[in-house]
Amino acid sequence: MGNESLIFSIFLIFSGAGVLASFALFTRQPLIVAYIVLGVLFGPYGFELVKDAKTLEEIGHIGIMFLLFLLGLDLQPRNFLQLLSKTALVAILSALALGLTGFSISYLFGFNFMESSIIGIATTFSSTIIGIKLLPTTVLHHKHTGEILISILLLQDILAIIVLIVLNSGNSVGSGDATSIENPAQIMQLLAALPALILFAMGFVRWVMLPLFRRFDRFHEYIFLLAIGWCLGLAVMAEHFQLSLEIGAFIAGISLANSPIAQYIAINLKPLRDFFLILFFFTIGANFNLTLLSDIIIPASLLAAAVLILKPTVYSFLLRKTGEEKSLSWEVGFRLGQTSEFSLLIAYIASSLHFIGDEASMVIQATAILTFLFSTYIIVFRYPSPIAVSDRLRRD
Numbered sequence: 001m002g003n004e005s006l007i008f009s010i011f012l013i014f015s016g017a018g019v020l021a022s023f024a025l026f027t028r029q030p031l032i033v034a035y036i037v038l039g040v041l042f043g044p045y046g047f048e049l050v051k052d053a054k055t056l057e058e059i060g061h062i063g064i065m066f067l068l069f070l071l072g073l074d075l076q077p078r079n080f081l082q083l084l085s086k087t088a089l090v091a092i093l094s095a096l097a098l099g100l101t102g103f104s105i106s107y108l109f110g111f112n113f114m115e116s117s118i119i120g121i122a123t124t125f126s127s128t129i130i131g132i133k134l135l136p137t138t139v140l141h142h143k144h145t146g147e148i149l150i151s152i153l154l155l156q157d158i159l160a161i162i163v164l165i166v167l168n169s170g171n172s173v174g175s176g177d178a179t180s181i182e183n184p185a186q187i188m189q190l191l192a193a194l195p196a197l198i199l200f201a202m203g204f205v206r207w208v209m210l211p212l213f214r215r216f217d218r219f220h221e222y223i224f225l226l227a228i229g230w231c232l233g234l235a236v237m238a239e240h241f242q243l244s245l246e247i248g249a250f251i252a253g254i255s256l257a258n259s260p261i262a263q264y265i266a267i268n269l270k271p272l273r274d275f276f277l278i279l280f281f282f283t284i285g286a287n288f289n290l291t292l293l294s295d296i297i298i299p300a301s302l303l304a305a306a307v308l309i310l311k312p313t314v315y316s317f318l319l320r321k322t323g324e325e326k327s328l329s330w331e332v333g334f335r336l337g338q339t340s341e342f343s344l345l346i347a348y349i350a351s352s353l354h355f356i357g358d359e360a361s362m363v364i365q366a367t368a369i370l371t372f373l374f375s376t377y378i379i380v381f382r383y384p385s386p387i388a389v390s391d392r393l394r395r396d
Helices: 003-026 031-042 053-073 077-108 113-124 128-133 137-142 144-172 178-215 220-240 245-255 262-286 290-321 326-335 341-352 358-382
Strands: none
Touching: 003 031, 003 053, 003 262, 031 262, 031 358, 053 128, 053 220, 053 245, 053 262, 077 113, 077 144, 077 290, 113 144, 113 290, 113 341, 113 358, 128 144, 128 262, 128 358, 144 245, 144 326, 144 341, 178 220, 178 245, 220 245, 220 262, 262 341, 262 358, 290 326, 290 358, 326 358, 341 358
């Protein structure tokens, strides 16, 4: 994709997003829905106005990194460890329940054991983007609801990364015993790399970043530049060590959370985050292959309905068992009531390695899009959010 076509594509996306967003607000619809619909309309399977959605998808993933970076800035490391220990059982039991449901539905529709297993795994994760994007800043910073939601999402992200590592290391299937040796080796590398990266980040912030911030805190442009460089730099480092860009960005944020300048960085990075997230939601719609829709619409719709109904129910039940209030448990359940952007990544990798066919991959993608849309509607019309169409529920 050349520079001119990239600029023209971004022009089409943001001008089109402006038009559809205006229509969405007039008709009291969530803005995220407008971005996904725009992707379907303008993408390679729609009017083909934007043909190279893959390049834009990579650019859009910067928005996910900034989202996790800002999340880390708002969470103290000590609180983070306490939250993980409290919600670990909830995250694991809910994953088992949803995974078994996804597997059963897929298997009933004729998908083989491997395809059903991957579809089941893809349904277990909830969207970090939807969960945090629709969470008011006041809830994120000061409310127990935000703490529970974030801890579950982060545990799911770690589990999703392990799944991606296992899938990637499975490309040696058929080469004897290599696969059985390589998978545990890579998982051990992950377990070693994660604490090492955290220790490096904490040390680098203490001995390098904070002295630089204190010395040049009058130059706002420099603070902005240093924060972006730290976020993207640690994200690339994490990817190099078999972790993910998103986990690296989160560690970059949480390493700065104790800094007095953390909230200043968070406030100034939000517009940049939103710019890239619009591109990300556009590419979700653009990458959906409409030609296979008739073949997968029934299993995808049934799977999406199961996710939308069971996730709030399961999370609410498990959280109440841990002593949480009923209203909080249901709210967290509904806010987690969708599949994840990691589900889309699992579908892409599993399909490219020929673990699943095109139809199974499209079932995962269609389920993600349907649950993104309907879950967003439920949250926006029922709970406080920054993009609520009702003045009573709009919070930021």
